[in-house]
Amino acid sequence: MSDASTSRLSDDLLRPLLQTTWQFYALVAFLASIVLMGLGTWGYQMYNGFGVSGINNPIYWAFYITNFVFWIGISHAGTLISAILRLVNAGWRRPVTRCAEVITAFALMIGAMFPIIHLGRPWLFFWLVPYPSSRMIWPNFRSPLVWDFFAITTYLTGSLLFLFLPMIPDFALVRDKSSGIRRRIYGTLALGWRGTSKQWHRLESAMSIMAIAIIPVAVSVHTIVSFDFSMAPVPMWHSTMFGPYFVAGAIFSGIAGLIIAMAGLRKFLHLEEYLHPIHFQNLGKLLLMMSLLWGYFVFAERLTTWYGNEPYEIAVLRVTQKGSFAPLYWTMVVCNFVIPVIVLSLKKLRTIGGCVFVSFGVCIGMWLERFLIVVPSLGHKYLPYSWGTYRPRPVEIMITISTFAAMGLLYTLFAKFVPIISIWEMRAGEHPAPALMPSAMKEHALGETHA
């Protein structure tokens, strides 16, 4: 491969870092204002009391916990997909891994805010942390919420490391191409990277360790999130299948999130030469598989509940299938199963546009799925006298909207300050020289377009 293509590679991928357009400022200002409105709403809720939200007795968990589970779910695409693709050495992963790993880091940060936002007294959230208090009071290690705390902090630490490691050579590249304060910052981030063979070797070992370690962590995180529900004796929550069901749903929504992010990057950063239709097609196939798996889980859950005919569970099943939650339930089925299976199994429809369309549907469907797990069960718990229903109020809706803006904002800023496609990995794909990575398959080589 010639030097020309190498320099074109770094030019293309470093361009967003070195040039700033007015559209960038406009986008950041727009997203940041929504995020600020969300934070202001949270302050309003804290100041006036939780009563400004829509939760009530008996539906004590609703939008916030839905957002929590949803965003932790979205975080599963990144690291998990990237780790699996790295382990199996899939050549087409190169331009995909970093934009996937970033989703994990940011979605986790957003998701992890919700257990705090939903607290009655959020300023005391640190009581969940096992810190040496003067009165020797520990958190209750039997509580799934404390397990959550440990699971999420472990996963966040792991995925930040997993994200950071392959960025080191790229930070060094930016350092070498810039000057002034920028050079100092990227120089610090590059941790003294000089590209010696010893350094490459260490990076390679660290990345393979992280890729293997992060997979069980990711699986355990959403299992523990599901334990928040399945540990409680609540009809339709108290289920042994919630662990794998939640993990499958998480990967499903995560892939959808990744496809949307990649399409956005491709369009706004003009990365058509790096993110090819084949990437979307491959991820589309993965999405199809997860859609089928999700459908299988829902079918198994619903069938066993219906067949078992246990009165308390049937009450919840009936209200979701036929009752007041039925419109949401069937929207979920259409978004998560009907549309993905139809669109993604036909090769003609499995285009970039088709995949993005399906992905938006899956995000809506998976959000609804989390909502339909949380709310109907709480509203139809045992004694019919205490049944209740739920309607969100503007506070919850605003905070929910602002999380999506927060994701967009963090992602935009990240793509501004870090090469969103790993430059050295793309190069390694072109040069067979470093034994670190196998060369990209011929049909995925740079610059070719694929139908």
Place this chain on the structure above:
Amino acid sequence: MHKWGLAVDLDRCTGCGSCVTACHAENNIPTVGPEQAGRGRAMHWLRVERYWEGDFPDVQLKFRPVMCQQCDAAPCEPVCPTYASHHTAEGLNAQVYNRCIGTRYCANACPYNTRYFDFFNPSWPKPLHLQLNPDVSVREVGVMEKCTFCVQRINGAQIEAKAAKRELKDGDIKTACQQGCPAQALVFGDLNDPESEVSRLSKSPRGTKLLEDVGTLPKVTYLQRQTQA
């Protein structure tokens, strides 16, 4: 060691609601007003559930006062991340308001829905603010609260008995709901004392536990109605 329990004779209950009122007065439970009550924020540590049975015109109205069942295997306790909800040596499900951070997990885990959340800081229309019970703390916004079996009365009676150097006898402690009930449907006492009235009633063949199949081992016994139709 005592083990406090309650017996509720459903044959005696007329559904008058004076237990609810007595509970509100004793435990400084705020009233939330019609708008908030319509949103499902009403707080009655003790509520009288009404169930209609049969088809018109053969309709029968049944009442069941439901309060925290003070379970021996309480689902609300292990899920609390801060030990705000915990089991005392005397078998009560205690709630430490100052330790509560408001995850509301306990309320979700409770099969009886007898845990209540403070959606706002409490307030009382004047002059009701002058009648607050000094023995019971007023809860601030963002914490869970629930029936305590009038723990202030339990502790007060024990202290009085100790000061007078005598044993606590059955009937020394009356919960507010028991005191307020004109039909004497509610009986409170020590389940570990085989001679106490509550022990006798709890062993009645009419005795049932609410949602016994959930496995919570409640300490409230409901004596079922004997009359048919």
